Amino acid sequence: MALSVIALILSAGAACGYIQTQSHNFHYIYGCYESDDVRVDAVVDGDVVAYADFNKEEVVWVLPHLPQPAKDFKKMAYGVAKASTAHCHSVLGKAKNADPGAPLRQDPPDIYIYTRYEGEASVMNTLFCVANHFYPPTINFTWTKNGVELTEGVANLRYRHNRDGTFHMISTLLFTPQPGDHYICTVEHQAAKVPVSKSWELKENKMSRVSPEAVFFGVSVVLCLMGFGTGVFFFIKQPN
Structure with missing residues (x-):
């Protein structure tokens, strides 16, 4: 039983504060992990609309236009998030003590890389590096160009939940x-x-791999053949 409790807390966090209206439903989820990472999200109709940033000590809204009721709720929401993390750590500690030998879930990421646009020399583009289906959520991305580490132009998006309890994250x-x-x-x-x-x-x-010498040779051959063909034509047309 203890193992299942740990798996529930570590993989899915806890959902609470569920509210449903005629057209929308709202809830927030929170999770804490062995890596000390903590996540608190506000979710509307399955989409994350806000999350707690514990470094800035505020709730960050991802909606482009925030309605006034949400602005008024912002300060109180951060207090709820802090209380949620304290509760999560308390339950996690009790679950670990109940069965200290229980194995912790670990899933390595699947990695993909692709560009926003088709690659073209000297044209600005964006590279996406996607890590998917990993657990726990702590992960680190490093970019290099010709063996030299890059920091300029790099941005790491916030990791997000998958339906199976794992996470995905994108670095650009x-x-x-x-x-x-x-x-x-x-x-x-x-x-x-x-x-x-x-x-x-x-x-x-x-086409760029064809050398200028090869192009010159090809054009010369074509011109020679054209000249030869023209000479044969006039020779045949000559009156007897």
């Missing part, structure tokens, strides 16, 4: 690709024995 890199540049996204997670990396480089246009 704003860059301008050039031929020969080699980009690598490396992801570190405690469930992976070694860091996992995915690479990207600009694909050469097949």
Whole structure:
């Protein structure tokens, strides 16, 4: 029984404060983890509309236009979030003490890398590095270009829940690709024995691999054939 309680707390957190109206439903979820990470989200119709930022000590709303009732509720919401984390840690501690030998869930991430637009030399683009289906939520992204670590142009989006209790997170890199540049996204997670990396480089246009000498030779051959064909034509047309 203790093991199932730990799994519930660690994978899904706790849902509470559920409210439903004729057209919408609202609830908030909270979770605490072995890594000391804590998450509190406000959810409307299945979408996260706000979350607690414990570094800034405030609730951050992700809606573009915040209604006045939500603004008035903002300060009280942070107090609710703080109380939720205290309760979560208390229940987590009791569950761990009930069965200290229970194994903790760990799932390594699946990694994908892709660009916003089709890669083109000297044209600004965005690289996305996606880590999916990992648990617990603590994860680290590192970007390198030709072996040198990058910090400028890097942004890490906030991790989000999957329906199976795991998480996904995206790191982005704003860059301008050039031929020969080699980009690598490396992801570190405690469930992976070694860091996992995915690479990207600009694909050469097949036409760009044709040398000027080859082009000159090809054009010369065509002109010679055209001249030869013209000479044969006039020779045949010559009167006897």
